[in-house]
Amino acid sequence: MVGLINDWQVVIDGQRHRILPDWLQQQKAKAWVALENHQSPNRKMESWRYTDASLLLSERLATREQNGISGTQTTDADCCIVLTNEGVEVVGNQPDWLNITDIQSMSPSQYQPIDVRSLPQEQGLVALNQALVTCGCAIEVSSESQGTDLMIDLIYDFSDNNWQFVQNHIKVAKHGQLKLREIVVGGRINSCQSWLVGQQADVVKIACSKLVADAMLVMYNQYQLQERAQMRCMHQRSGGMLQHHNQQVIFIAEYANYLSGSINKSLENSQINDIINVFHDVKNNESKVIHRSIADDHARVFNNAKAIIAQGADGSLVAQDLKNILLSDDAKIFSKPELEVYTDEVVAAHGSTIGSLDEQSLFYLQSRGIPMKEAREIMIESFIAEAEVC
Protein backbone atom coordinates (compact mmCIF):
# COMPACT_ATOMS: atom_id res chain seq x y z
CA MET A 1 0.00 0.00 0.00
CA VAL A 2 2.94 2.26 0.60
CA GLY A 3 3.39 2.32 -3.16
CA LEU A 4 0.32 4.53 -3.52
CA ILE A 5 2.31 7.63 -2.78
CA ASN A 6 4.95 8.91 -5.11
CA ASP A 7 7.38 10.11 -2.45
CA TRP A 8 6.57 8.59 0.91
CA GLN A 9 9.37 10.25 2.86
CA VAL A 10 8.44 13.72 1.65
CA VAL A 11 4.89 13.18 2.89
CA ILE A 12 6.07 12.11 6.31
CA ASP A 13 8.52 15.02 6.54
CA GLY A 14 5.85 17.44 5.43
CA GLN A 15 3.61 16.34 8.28
CA ARG A 16 6.04 17.01 11.08
CA HIS A 17 5.05 20.64 11.60
CA ARG A 18 1.40 19.69 12.10
CA ILE A 19 0.84 18.58 15.67
CA LEU A 20 -2.38 16.66 16.08
CA PRO A 21 -4.10 15.80 19.37
CA ASP A 22 -2.98 12.60 21.08
CA TRP A 23 -6.26 10.76 20.52
CA LEU A 24 -5.98 11.40 16.77
CA GLN A 25 -2.32 10.40 16.72
CA GLN A 26 -3.32 7.10 18.29
CA GLN A 27 -5.95 6.58 15.61
CA LYS A 28 -3.39 7.33 12.96
CA ALA A 29 -1.04 4.75 14.43
CA LYS A 30 -3.82 2.13 14.35
CA ALA A 31 -4.67 2.99 10.77
CA TRP A 32 -1.00 2.73 9.91
CA VAL A 33 -0.96 -0.86 11.13
CA ALA A 34 -4.21 -1.66 9.32
CA LEU A 35 -2.79 -0.22 6.14
CA GLU A 36 -0.39 -3.10 5.82
CA ASN A 37 -3.31 -5.43 5.16
CA HIS A 38 -4.60 -3.45 2.22
CA GLN A 39 -3.56 -3.59 -1.38
CA SER A 40 -2.82 -0.60 -3.55
CA PRO A 41 -5.54 0.08 -6.12
CA ASN A 42 -5.22 -2.24 -9.09
CA ARG A 43 -7.26 -3.64 -11.94
CA LYS A 44 -8.46 -6.64 -9.94
CA MET A 45 -10.53 -4.25 -7.84
CA GLU A 46 -13.93 -3.47 -9.32
CA SER A 47 -13.74 0.25 -8.59
CA TRP A 48 -10.32 0.51 -10.27
CA ARG A 49 -10.88 -1.94 -13.11
CA TYR A 50 -11.40 0.72 -15.72
CA THR A 51 -8.88 3.21 -14.40
CA ASP A 52 -5.14 3.40 -14.70
CA ALA A 53 -4.25 3.29 -11.00
CA SER A 54 -0.55 3.71 -11.81
CA LEU A 55 -1.34 7.37 -12.44
CA LEU A 56 -1.50 7.79 -8.66
CA LEU A 57 2.25 7.27 -8.63
CA SER A 58 3.09 9.57 -11.50
CA GLU A 59 5.29 12.61 -11.09
CA ARG A 60 3.74 15.99 -11.63
CA LEU A 61 4.60 17.94 -14.73
CA ALA A 62 7.55 20.30 -14.36
CA THR A 63 5.53 23.23 -15.69
CA ARG A 64 2.30 22.62 -13.90
CA GLU A 65 -0.65 24.89 -14.27
CA GLN A 66 -1.44 27.34 -11.56
CA ASN A 67 -4.08 26.43 -9.08
CA GLY A 68 -6.48 29.00 -10.49
CA ILE A 69 -8.01 29.82 -7.16
CA SER A 70 -6.34 31.76 -4.43
CA GLY A 71 -8.14 31.78 -1.16
CA THR A 72 -11.46 33.50 -1.58
CA GLN A 73 -10.61 35.63 -4.60
CA THR A 74 -12.85 33.83 -7.04
CA THR A 75 -15.83 33.04 -4.88
CA ASP A 76 -18.93 35.01 -4.07
CA ALA A 77 -19.84 33.04 -0.95
CA ASP A 78 -20.83 34.72 2.29
CA CYS A 79 -18.32 32.68 4.25
CA CYS A 80 -15.30 30.71 3.06
CA ILE A 81 -13.51 27.89 4.84
CA VAL A 82 -10.10 27.58 3.23
CA LEU A 83 -8.08 24.42 3.79
CA THR A 84 -4.32 24.71 3.24
CA ASN A 85 -1.14 22.96 4.33
CA GLU A 86 -0.99 25.40 7.21
CA GLY A 87 -4.46 24.71 8.55
CA VAL A 88 -7.94 26.18 8.27
CA GLU A 89 -8.71 29.81 7.61
CA VAL A 90 -12.19 31.29 7.76
CA VAL A 91 -12.80 34.29 5.52
CA GLY A 92 -15.95 36.39 5.42
CA ASN A 93 -18.83 36.50 7.83
CA GLN A 94 -18.95 33.45 10.03
CA PRO A 95 -22.48 33.22 11.41
CA ASP A 96 -23.11 32.29 15.04
CA TRP A 97 -24.72 29.01 14.05
CA LEU A 98 -21.57 27.81 12.33
CA ASN A 99 -18.70 26.36 14.34
CA ILE A 100 -15.44 25.48 12.60
CA THR A 101 -12.61 23.68 14.34
CA ASP A 102 -9.22 22.91 12.83
CA ILE A 103 -8.36 19.22 12.99
CA GLN A 104 -5.45 20.18 15.30
CA SER A 105 -7.95 21.30 17.94
CA MET A 106 -10.69 18.78 17.24
CA SER A 107 -12.18 16.79 20.13
CA PRO A 108 -13.07 13.08 19.94
CA SER A 109 -16.77 13.99 20.08
CA GLN A 110 -16.44 15.88 16.81
CA TYR A 111 -14.88 12.90 15.08
CA GLN A 112 -17.29 10.73 13.06
CA PRO A 113 -15.67 7.47 11.98
CA ILE A 114 -16.11 6.20 8.43
CA ASP A 115 -17.28 2.64 8.11
CA VAL A 116 -16.59 1.43 4.58
CA ARG A 117 -19.41 -1.04 4.04
CA SER A 118 -19.16 -1.91 0.40
CA LEU A 119 -16.29 -2.30 -2.00
CA PRO A 120 -13.77 -3.49 0.61
CA GLN A 121 -10.95 -2.38 -1.67
CA GLU A 122 -11.92 1.20 -0.89
CA GLN A 123 -10.98 0.58 2.73
CA GLY A 124 -7.34 0.88 1.75
CA LEU A 125 -7.79 4.45 0.53
CA VAL A 126 -9.71 5.40 3.65
CA ALA A 127 -7.11 3.72 5.87
CA LEU A 128 -4.41 5.60 4.01
CA ASN A 129 -6.24 8.83 4.71
CA GLN A 130 -6.64 7.92 8.35
CA ALA A 131 -2.97 7.06 8.68
CA LEU A 132 -1.67 10.21 7.05
CA VAL A 133 -4.27 12.88 7.73
CA THR A 134 -2.85 16.29 8.57
CA CYS A 135 -5.45 18.78 7.34
CA GLY A 136 -9.14 19.28 7.69
CA CYS A 137 -11.72 20.48 10.08
CA ALA A 138 -14.92 19.82 11.95
CA ILE A 139 -17.92 21.86 10.81
CA GLU A 140 -20.92 22.06 13.11
CA VAL A 141 -24.18 23.67 12.07
CA SER A 142 -26.64 24.35 14.85
CA SER A 143 -30.43 24.43 14.61
CA GLU A 144 -30.32 28.26 14.58
CA SER A 145 -29.33 27.98 10.92
CA GLN A 146 -32.95 27.18 10.05
CA GLY A 147 -34.35 29.64 7.51
CA THR A 148 -30.98 31.03 6.42
CA ASP A 149 -29.86 31.13 2.84
CA LEU A 150 -26.16 31.65 3.39
CA MET A 151 -23.70 29.99 1.02
CA ILE A 152 -20.60 28.52 2.66
CA ASP A 153 -17.60 27.67 0.50
CA LEU A 154 -15.18 24.93 1.45
CA ILE A 155 -12.05 25.51 -0.60
CA TYR A 156 -9.19 23.05 -0.94
CA ASP A 157 -6.28 25.38 -1.59
CA PHE A 158 -3.46 22.94 -2.38
CA SER A 159 -1.17 23.03 -5.36
CA ASP A 160 1.66 21.13 -3.77
CA ASN A 161 3.60 18.40 -5.56
CA ASN A 162 2.71 15.79 -2.98
CA TRP A 163 -0.44 14.11 -1.85
CA GLN A 164 -2.40 15.90 0.84
CA PHE A 165 -4.57 13.92 3.25
CA VAL A 166 -7.65 15.80 4.36
CA GLN A 167 -10.48 14.87 6.69
CA ASN A 168 -13.63 16.85 7.34
CA HIS A 169 -16.30 15.97 9.87
CA ILE A 170 -19.56 17.76 9.30
CA LYS A 171 -22.53 17.68 11.63
CA VAL A 172 -25.84 19.41 10.93
CA ALA A 173 -28.09 19.62 13.96
CA LYS A 174 -31.80 18.84 14.13
CA HIS A 175 -33.73 21.34 11.92
CA GLY A 176 -30.39 22.74 10.75
CA GLN A 177 -29.95 24.11 7.27
CA LEU A 178 -26.73 24.22 5.28
CA LYS A 179 -25.72 25.24 1.77
CA LEU A 180 -22.15 24.19 1.19
CA ARG A 181 -20.12 24.55 -1.98
CA GLU A 182 -16.95 22.51 -2.12
CA ILE A 183 -14.26 23.66 -4.54
CA VAL A 184 -11.21 21.69 -5.60
CA VAL A 185 -9.05 22.89 -8.46
CA GLY A 186 -5.50 21.66 -8.15
CA GLY A 187 -3.04 19.58 -6.17
CA ARG A 188 -3.15 15.91 -5.28
CA ILE A 189 -5.70 15.30 -2.64
CA ASN A 190 -6.97 12.28 -0.77
CA SER A 191 -10.02 13.48 1.14
CA CYS A 192 -12.51 11.81 3.44
CA GLN A 193 -15.67 13.47 4.63
CA SER A 194 -18.05 12.17 7.21
CA TRP A 195 -21.47 13.79 7.44
CA LEU A 196 -24.19 13.41 10.02
CA VAL A 197 -27.35 15.13 8.84
CA GLY A 198 -29.72 15.60 11.75
CA GLN A 199 -33.42 15.06 12.11
CA GLN A 200 -35.40 17.27 9.67
CA ALA A 201 -32.22 19.01 8.64
CA ASP A 202 -31.92 20.29 5.08
CA VAL A 203 -28.58 20.20 3.28
CA VAL A 204 -27.56 21.33 -0.17
CA LYS A 205 -24.06 20.41 -1.19
CA ILE A 206 -22.47 21.47 -4.46
CA ALA A 207 -19.17 19.73 -5.04
CA CYS A 208 -17.17 21.27 -7.82
CA SER A 209 -13.95 19.59 -8.92
CA LYS A 210 -12.95 21.16 -12.20
CA LEU A 211 -9.32 20.22 -12.06
CA VAL A 212 -6.24 21.51 -13.82
CA ALA A 213 -4.56 19.02 -16.14
CA ASP A 214 -2.21 17.22 -13.76
CA ALA A 215 -4.27 17.38 -10.57
CA MET A 216 -5.64 14.24 -8.91
CA LEU A 217 -8.42 13.78 -6.44
CA VAL A 218 -9.39 10.69 -4.46
CA MET A 219 -12.46 11.32 -2.38
CA TYR A 220 -14.53 9.20 -0.02
CA ASN A 221 -17.66 10.71 1.48
CA GLN A 222 -19.98 9.15 4.00
CA TYR A 223 -23.43 10.64 4.60
CA GLN A 224 -25.60 9.45 7.48
CA LEU A 225 -29.14 10.73 7.36
CA GLN A 226 -31.41 10.88 10.37
CA GLU A 227 -35.21 11.01 10.41
CA ARG A 228 -36.76 13.27 7.74
CA ALA A 229 -33.38 14.65 6.80
CA GLN A 230 -33.14 16.06 3.28
CA MET A 231 -29.91 16.06 1.36
CA ARG A 232 -29.33 17.25 -2.19
CA CYS A 233 -25.86 16.80 -3.65
CA MET A 234 -24.68 18.19 -6.94
CA HIS A 235 -21.33 17.07 -8.32
CA GLN A 236 -19.67 18.91 -11.17
CA ARG A 237 -16.49 17.27 -12.33
CA SER A 238 -14.10 17.77 -15.17
CA GLY A 239 -10.43 17.63 -16.03
CA GLY A 240 -7.50 16.44 -13.98
CA MET A 241 -5.44 13.36 -14.55
CA LEU A 242 -7.62 11.20 -12.34
CA GLN A 243 -10.68 11.71 -10.17
CA HIS A 244 -11.97 8.92 -7.97
CA HIS A 245 -15.18 9.72 -6.09
CA ASN A 246 -16.94 7.33 -3.79
CA GLN A 247 -20.08 8.31 -1.88
CA GLN A 248 -21.61 6.12 0.79
CA VAL A 249 -25.09 7.08 1.92
CA ILE A 250 -26.64 5.46 4.97
CA PHE A 251 -30.22 5.99 6.07
CA ILE A 252 -30.23 5.52 9.82
CA ALA A 253 -33.86 6.55 10.41
CA GLU A 254 -37.11 6.83 8.44
CA TYR A 255 -38.53 9.34 5.95
CA ALA A 256 -35.23 10.81 4.85
CA ASN A 257 -34.48 11.78 1.30
CA TYR A 258 -31.23 11.76 -0.65
CA LEU A 259 -30.97 13.23 -4.13
CA SER A 260 -27.71 13.23 -6.05
CA GLY A 261 -26.84 14.63 -9.46
CA SER A 262 -23.45 14.11 -11.08
CA ILE A 263 -22.09 15.77 -14.16
CA ASN A 264 -18.83 14.19 -15.26
CA LYS A 265 -17.04 15.74 -18.21
CA SER A 266 -13.98 13.72 -19.02
CA LEU A 267 -11.85 15.15 -21.81
CA GLU A 268 -8.43 14.49 -23.34
CA ASN A 269 -6.80 11.81 -21.16
CA SER A 270 -8.62 12.40 -17.91
CA GLN A 271 -10.25 9.58 -15.98
CA ILE A 272 -13.22 9.91 -13.66
CA ASN A 273 -14.68 7.25 -11.38
CA ASP A 274 -18.10 8.06 -9.97
CA ILE A 275 -19.25 5.50 -7.43
CA ILE A 276 -22.21 5.78 -5.13
CA ASN A 277 -23.59 3.25 -2.68
CA VAL A 278 -26.87 3.93 -0.94
CA PHE A 279 -27.78 1.79 2.05
CA HIS A 280 -31.50 1.66 2.74
CA ASP A 281 -31.09 0.08 6.18
CA VAL A 282 -34.36 1.48 7.48
CA LYS A 283 -37.80 1.62 5.88
CA ASN A 284 -39.60 4.54 4.18
CA ASN A 285 -36.60 6.36 2.79
CA GLU A 286 -36.09 7.69 -0.69
CA SER A 287 -32.97 7.98 -2.82
CA LYS A 288 -32.50 9.18 -6.36
CA VAL A 289 -29.20 9.17 -8.20
CA ILE A 290 -28.73 10.84 -11.57
CA HIS A 291 -25.45 10.62 -13.46
CA ARG A 292 -24.71 12.37 -16.73
CA SER A 293 -21.28 11.64 -18.13
CA ILE A 294 -19.49 12.70 -21.26
CA ALA A 295 -16.19 11.32 -22.50
CA ASP A 296 -14.19 12.75 -25.40
CA ASP A 297 -10.75 12.14 -26.89
CA HIS A 298 -9.09 9.28 -24.94
CA ALA A 299 -10.91 9.93 -21.68
CA ARG A 300 -12.56 7.32 -19.48
CA VAL A 301 -15.49 7.33 -17.09
CA PHE A 302 -16.66 4.63 -14.70
CA ASN A 303 -20.16 5.10 -13.32
CA ASN A 304 -21.50 2.85 -10.63
CA ALA A 305 -24.67 3.51 -8.66
CA LYS A 306 -25.68 0.84 -6.19
CA ALA A 307 -28.57 0.69 -3.76
CA ILE A 308 -28.78 -1.97 -1.07
CA ILE A 309 -32.24 -2.28 0.44
CA ALA A 310 -31.99 -4.26 3.65
CA GLN A 311 -34.46 -6.81 4.94
CA GLY A 312 -37.32 -4.93 6.56
CA ALA A 313 -36.62 -1.66 4.75
CA ASP A 314 -40.10 -1.66 3.24
CA GLY A 315 -41.48 1.47 1.66
CA SER A 316 -38.10 2.36 0.16
CA LEU A 317 -38.12 4.36 -3.06
CA VAL A 318 -35.03 4.04 -5.19
CA ALA A 319 -34.17 5.48 -8.57
CA GLN A 320 -30.95 5.31 -10.54
CA ASP A 321 -30.69 7.12 -13.82
CA LEU A 322 -27.32 6.87 -15.56
CA LYS A 323 -26.90 8.33 -19.02
CA ASN A 324 -23.66 8.67 -20.89
CA ILE A 325 -22.43 10.15 -24.12
CA LEU A 326 -19.33 9.21 -26.03
CA LEU A 327 -17.96 11.97 -28.21
CA SER A 328 -15.04 10.12 -29.78
CA ASP A 329 -14.16 6.62 -30.94
CA ASP A 330 -11.33 6.34 -28.42
CA ALA A 331 -13.23 7.44 -25.32
CA LYS A 332 -14.58 4.78 -22.97
CA ILE A 333 -17.46 4.73 -20.52
CA PHE A 334 -18.43 1.92 -18.19
CA SER A 335 -21.81 2.35 -16.59
CA LYS A 336 -23.34 0.07 -13.99
CA PRO A 337 -26.56 0.62 -12.06
CA GLU A 338 -27.14 -1.99 -9.36
CA LEU A 339 -29.97 -2.88 -7.05
CA GLU A 340 -29.74 -5.36 -4.21
CA VAL A 341 -33.19 -5.77 -2.72
CA TYR A 342 -33.74 -7.95 0.34
CA THR A 343 -37.32 -6.98 1.11
CA ASP A 344 -40.69 -6.97 -0.68
CA GLU A 345 -42.40 -3.59 -0.51
CA VAL A 346 -40.00 -1.51 -2.56
CA VAL A 347 -40.29 0.72 -5.59
CA ALA A 348 -36.96 0.58 -7.36
CA ALA A 349 -36.04 1.63 -10.86
CA HIS A 350 -32.73 1.77 -12.61
CA GLY A 351 -31.52 2.50 -16.08
CA SER A 352 -28.32 3.12 -17.96
CA THR A 353 -27.62 4.22 -21.51
CA ILE A 354 -24.48 4.93 -23.48
CA GLY A 355 -24.70 6.55 -26.87
CA SER A 356 -23.68 9.46 -29.01
CA LEU A 357 -25.36 12.83 -29.47
CA ASP A 358 -28.75 12.45 -31.12
CA GLU A 359 -28.29 13.16 -34.82
CA GLN A 360 -31.89 14.18 -35.39
CA SER A 361 -31.59 16.84 -32.69
CA LEU A 362 -28.29 18.06 -34.11
CA PHE A 363 -29.89 18.38 -37.53
CA TYR A 364 -32.81 20.27 -36.00
CA LEU A 365 -30.40 22.82 -34.51
CA GLN A 366 -28.40 23.07 -37.71
CA SER A 367 -31.57 23.54 -39.73
CA ARG A 368 -32.17 26.69 -37.71
CA GLY A 369 -28.76 28.06 -38.66
CA ILE A 370 -26.65 26.90 -35.72
CA PRO A 371 -23.21 25.58 -36.78
CA MET A 372 -22.31 22.01 -35.87
CA LYS A 373 -19.80 22.91 -33.13
CA GLU A 374 -22.28 25.19 -31.38
CA ALA A 375 -25.09 22.67 -31.91
CA ARG A 376 -23.01 19.99 -30.18
CA GLU A 377 -22.34 22.34 -27.27
CA ILE A 378 -26.04 23.07 -26.91
CA MET A 379 -26.85 19.36 -27.01
CA ILE A 380 -24.27 18.67 -24.30
CA GLU A 381 -25.68 21.45 -22.12
CA SER A 382 -29.14 20.03 -22.70
CA PHE A 383 -27.94 16.56 -21.74
CA ILE A 384 -26.26 17.55 -18.49
CA ALA A 385 -29.10 19.85 -17.43
CA GLU A 386 -31.07 16.75 -16.40
CA ALA A 387 -28.60 16.13 -13.58
CA GLU A 388 -28.72 19.66 -12.17
CA VAL A 389 -30.54 18.89 -8.96
CA CYS A 390 -29.63 22.11 -7.18
Add this chain to the structure above:
Amino acid sequence: MLNINNIHANAGDKEILKGLNLQIGAGEVHAIMGPNGAGKSTLGNVLAGMPHVEVTGGTVDLFDKNLLSLEPQERAAEGVFLAFQYPVEIPGVNNMYFLRTALNAQRRYRGETEIDSANFLRMVKQKIKDMNMRDDLLKRPVNVGFSGGEKKRNEVFQMSILEPKLAILDETDSGLDIDALKIVADGVNRLRTLDRSFIIITHYQRLLDYIEPDFVHVLADGKIVKSGDKSLALELEEQGYGWLNQ
Protein backbone atom coordinates in the same frame (compact mmCIF):
# COMPACT_ATOMS: atom_id res chain seq x y z
CA MET B 1 -36.14 31.65 -56.90
CA LEU B 2 -35.92 27.88 -56.35
CA ASN B 3 -35.09 25.57 -59.19
CA ILE B 4 -35.13 21.81 -58.57
CA ASN B 5 -33.88 19.95 -61.58
CA ASN B 6 -34.09 16.17 -62.06
CA ILE B 7 -33.29 15.39 -58.44
CA HIS B 8 -32.61 11.80 -57.37
CA ALA B 9 -32.22 10.91 -53.71
CA ASN B 10 -31.82 7.81 -51.56
CA ALA B 11 -32.77 7.18 -47.96
CA GLY B 12 -30.63 4.24 -46.91
CA ASP B 13 -30.52 1.77 -49.80
CA LYS B 14 -33.85 2.84 -51.22
CA GLU B 15 -34.25 5.34 -54.02
CA ILE B 16 -37.00 7.73 -52.99
CA LEU B 17 -36.83 10.67 -55.37
CA LYS B 18 -36.54 9.63 -58.99
CA GLY B 19 -36.03 12.66 -61.16
CA LEU B 20 -38.13 15.35 -59.50
CA ASN B 21 -38.46 18.78 -61.12
CA LEU B 22 -39.99 21.87 -59.54
CA GLN B 23 -39.68 25.62 -60.03
CA ILE B 24 -40.88 28.07 -57.43
CA GLY B 25 -41.06 31.81 -57.88
CA ALA B 26 -40.80 34.50 -55.20
CA GLY B 27 -43.92 34.82 -53.06
CA GLU B 28 -45.54 31.65 -54.42
CA VAL B 29 -47.19 28.98 -52.30
CA HIS B 30 -46.84 25.43 -53.61
CA ALA B 31 -48.68 22.53 -52.05
CA ILE B 32 -47.19 19.06 -52.44
CA MET B 33 -49.66 16.22 -51.99
CA GLY B 34 -49.30 12.53 -52.51
CA PRO B 35 -49.77 9.06 -51.06
CA ASN B 36 -47.68 7.64 -48.22
CA GLY B 37 -44.11 6.82 -49.20
CA ALA B 38 -44.20 9.01 -52.32
CA GLY B 39 -41.18 11.05 -51.18
CA LYS B 40 -42.84 14.24 -49.89
CA SER B 41 -40.88 14.45 -46.64
CA THR B 42 -37.70 13.36 -48.41
CA LEU B 43 -38.06 16.39 -50.67
CA GLY B 44 -38.19 18.65 -47.58
CA ASN B 45 -35.20 16.89 -46.09
CA VAL B 46 -33.20 17.18 -49.31
CA LEU B 47 -33.78 20.93 -49.37
CA ALA B 48 -32.88 21.36 -45.69
CA GLY B 49 -29.78 19.14 -45.98
CA MET B 50 -30.58 16.19 -43.76
CA PRO B 51 -27.42 14.05 -43.53
CA HIS B 52 -29.17 10.69 -43.95
CA VAL B 53 -30.70 11.57 -47.27
CA GLU B 54 -28.19 11.10 -50.07
CA VAL B 55 -28.65 13.08 -53.25
CA THR B 56 -27.42 10.92 -56.13
CA GLY B 57 -28.23 13.20 -59.04
CA GLY B 58 -29.70 16.50 -60.16
CA THR B 59 -29.34 20.09 -58.99
CA VAL B 60 -31.08 22.48 -56.63
CA ASP B 61 -30.49 26.22 -56.97
CA LEU B 62 -31.78 28.87 -54.61
CA PHE B 63 -31.29 32.37 -56.01
CA ASP B 64 -28.82 30.80 -58.47
CA LYS B 65 -26.74 29.38 -55.60
CA ASN B 66 -26.08 25.62 -55.51
CA LEU B 67 -28.01 24.62 -52.41
CA LEU B 68 -26.71 21.06 -52.35
CA SER B 69 -23.14 22.20 -51.75
CA LEU B 70 -24.10 23.93 -48.49
CA GLU B 71 -24.25 22.59 -44.94
CA PRO B 72 -27.70 22.59 -43.25
CA GLN B 73 -26.87 25.70 -41.19
CA GLU B 74 -25.67 27.52 -44.31
CA ARG B 75 -28.89 26.69 -46.11
CA ALA B 76 -30.82 28.07 -43.14
CA ALA B 77 -28.82 31.28 -43.29
CA GLU B 78 -29.46 31.49 -47.04
CA GLY B 79 -33.17 31.45 -46.23
CA VAL B 80 -34.36 27.83 -46.08
CA PHE B 81 -36.59 26.86 -43.17
CA LEU B 82 -37.99 23.38 -42.58
CA ALA B 83 -40.93 23.11 -40.18
CA PHE B 84 -40.53 19.55 -38.94
CA GLN B 85 -43.25 16.95 -38.98
CA TYR B 86 -41.96 15.74 -35.61
CA PRO B 87 -40.12 18.63 -33.93
CA VAL B 88 -37.47 17.34 -31.52
CA GLU B 89 -37.38 18.11 -27.81
CA ILE B 90 -34.29 19.77 -26.36
CA PRO B 91 -34.49 19.66 -22.55
CA GLY B 92 -32.65 22.31 -20.58
CA VAL B 93 -32.50 24.83 -23.45
CA ASN B 94 -35.21 27.45 -23.40
CA ASN B 95 -36.84 28.76 -26.53
CA MET B 96 -35.54 32.30 -26.09
CA TYR B 97 -31.92 31.20 -25.84
CA PHE B 98 -32.33 28.77 -28.71
CA LEU B 99 -33.94 31.32 -31.01
CA ARG B 100 -31.44 34.06 -30.26
CA THR B 101 -28.55 31.65 -30.84
CA ALA B 102 -30.09 30.60 -34.15
CA LEU B 103 -30.85 34.12 -35.31
CA ASN B 104 -27.42 35.45 -34.42
CA ALA B 105 -25.72 32.47 -36.07
CA GLN B 106 -27.61 33.27 -39.28
CA ARG B 107 -26.74 36.95 -38.99
CA ARG B 108 -23.07 36.16 -38.48
CA TYR B 109 -23.11 33.99 -41.61
CA ARG B 110 -24.64 36.82 -43.62
CA GLY B 111 -22.16 39.36 -42.24
CA GLU B 112 -24.88 41.23 -40.33
CA THR B 113 -24.64 42.64 -36.81
CA GLU B 114 -25.83 40.34 -34.04
CA ILE B 115 -28.97 41.35 -32.20
CA ASP B 116 -28.57 42.20 -28.51
CA SER B 117 -30.75 40.72 -25.74
CA ALA B 118 -32.92 43.79 -25.25
CA ASN B 119 -33.79 44.23 -28.92
CA PHE B 120 -34.31 40.52 -29.33
CA LEU B 121 -36.69 40.43 -26.39
CA ARG B 122 -38.66 43.36 -27.81
CA MET B 123 -38.92 41.69 -31.20
CA VAL B 124 -39.92 38.32 -29.79
CA LYS B 125 -42.61 39.80 -27.53
CA GLN B 126 -44.12 41.66 -30.45
CA LYS B 127 -44.07 38.66 -32.75
CA ILE B 128 -45.57 36.28 -30.26
CA LYS B 129 -48.37 38.79 -29.75
CA ASP B 130 -48.87 39.09 -33.51
CA MET B 131 -49.10 35.31 -33.77
CA ASN B 132 -51.70 35.11 -30.98
CA MET B 133 -49.53 32.75 -28.98
CA ARG B 134 -48.90 32.61 -25.24
CA ASP B 135 -45.54 34.05 -24.19
CA ASP B 136 -44.88 31.36 -21.57
CA LEU B 137 -43.74 29.32 -24.56
CA LEU B 138 -40.59 31.46 -24.63
CA LYS B 139 -39.39 30.39 -21.21
CA ARG B 140 -40.03 26.70 -21.69
CA PRO B 141 -37.37 24.28 -22.94
CA VAL B 142 -37.61 23.76 -26.68
CA ASN B 143 -40.65 21.55 -27.36
CA VAL B 144 -40.37 19.76 -23.99
CA GLY B 145 -43.80 18.89 -22.63
CA PHE B 146 -45.47 20.64 -25.57
CA SER B 147 -48.64 19.15 -26.96
CA GLY B 148 -48.66 18.22 -30.65
CA GLY B 149 -50.37 21.50 -31.46
CA GLU B 150 -47.94 23.55 -29.40
CA LYS B 151 -44.99 21.95 -31.16
CA LYS B 152 -46.39 22.89 -34.57
CA ARG B 153 -47.21 26.40 -33.41
CA ASN B 154 -43.68 26.71 -32.09
CA GLU B 155 -42.36 25.78 -35.52
CA VAL B 156 -44.40 28.57 -37.09
CA PHE B 157 -43.24 30.96 -34.37
CA GLN B 158 -39.62 30.07 -35.08
CA MET B 159 -40.32 30.78 -38.72
CA SER B 160 -41.61 34.23 -37.85
CA ILE B 161 -38.41 35.04 -35.94
CA LEU B 162 -35.98 33.65 -38.52
CA GLU B 163 -37.84 35.18 -41.50
CA PRO B 164 -36.82 32.67 -44.16
CA LYS B 165 -37.14 33.17 -47.89
CA LEU B 166 -38.30 29.60 -48.48
CA ALA B 167 -40.38 27.88 -45.81
CA ILE B 168 -41.09 24.17 -46.09
CA LEU B 169 -43.95 22.91 -43.92
CA ASP B 170 -43.71 19.15 -43.59
CA GLU B 171 -47.19 17.85 -42.69
CA THR B 172 -47.66 20.68 -40.25
CA ASP B 173 -51.37 19.84 -40.15
CA SER B 174 -50.88 16.27 -38.91
CA GLY B 175 -52.13 15.75 -35.37
CA LEU B 176 -53.81 19.15 -35.15
CA ASP B 177 -57.39 19.73 -34.14
CA ILE B 178 -59.46 22.28 -36.06
CA ASP B 179 -58.69 25.17 -33.70
CA ALA B 180 -54.95 24.48 -33.69
CA LEU B 181 -55.02 24.11 -37.46
CA LYS B 182 -56.61 27.55 -37.81
CA ILE B 183 -54.02 29.11 -35.50
CA VAL B 184 -51.14 27.56 -37.40
CA ALA B 185 -52.65 28.50 -40.78
CA ASP B 186 -53.30 32.02 -39.58
CA GLY B 187 -49.67 32.28 -38.47
CA VAL B 188 -48.47 31.10 -41.87
CA ASN B 189 -50.77 33.53 -43.69
CA ARG B 190 -49.37 36.40 -41.65
CA LEU B 191 -45.91 35.45 -42.86
CA ARG B 192 -46.85 35.44 -46.54
CA THR B 193 -45.05 38.21 -48.37
CA LEU B 194 -44.14 38.96 -51.95
CA ASP B 195 -40.61 37.67 -51.48
CA ARG B 196 -41.26 34.67 -49.25
CA SER B 197 -42.22 31.35 -50.80
CA PHE B 198 -43.75 28.26 -49.23
CA ILE B 199 -43.74 24.56 -49.92
CA ILE B 200 -46.61 22.98 -48.01
CA ILE B 201 -46.40 19.22 -47.75
CA THR B 202 -49.70 17.70 -46.75
CA HIS B 203 -51.90 14.66 -47.10
CA TYR B 204 -55.17 16.49 -46.84
CA GLN B 205 -56.98 19.25 -48.58
CA ARG B 206 -58.30 20.78 -45.35
CA LEU B 207 -55.10 22.75 -44.62
CA LEU B 208 -55.46 24.30 -48.06
CA ASP B 209 -58.86 25.66 -47.02
CA TYR B 210 -56.94 27.98 -44.72
CA ILE B 211 -53.70 28.48 -46.65
CA GLU B 212 -54.59 29.06 -50.25
CA PRO B 213 -51.91 27.67 -52.58
CA ASP B 214 -50.96 29.12 -55.96
CA PHE B 215 -50.06 25.66 -57.23
CA VAL B 216 -50.82 22.11 -56.20
CA HIS B 217 -48.53 19.24 -57.20
CA VAL B 218 -49.04 15.54 -56.82
CA LEU B 219 -45.92 13.61 -55.93
CA ALA B 220 -46.03 9.88 -56.56
CA ASP B 221 -43.21 7.36 -56.78
CA GLY B 222 -40.55 10.00 -56.43
CA LYS B 223 -41.75 12.36 -59.16
CA ILE B 224 -44.27 15.09 -59.65
CA VAL B 225 -46.93 13.44 -61.77
CA LYS B 226 -49.51 16.19 -61.95
CA SER B 227 -49.68 19.90 -61.27
CA GLY B 228 -52.57 22.31 -61.19
CA ASP B 229 -54.27 24.99 -59.16
CA LYS B 230 -56.24 24.65 -55.94
CA SER B 231 -58.97 22.72 -57.71
CA LEU B 232 -56.57 19.78 -58.08
CA ALA B 233 -56.52 19.41 -54.29
CA LEU B 234 -60.32 19.29 -54.24
CA GLU B 235 -60.31 16.70 -56.98
CA LEU B 236 -57.85 14.54 -55.00
CA GLU B 237 -59.97 14.89 -51.89
CA GLU B 238 -62.99 13.59 -53.78
CA GLN B 239 -61.38 10.84 -55.80
CA GLY B 240 -58.24 9.82 -53.91
CA TYR B 241 -54.85 9.12 -55.46
CA GLY B 242 -55.98 5.98 -57.32
CA TRP B 243 -57.63 8.26 -59.82
CA LEU B 244 -54.21 9.37 -61.07
CA ASN B 245 -53.40 5.86 -62.30
CA GLN B 246 -56.44 5.68 -64.52
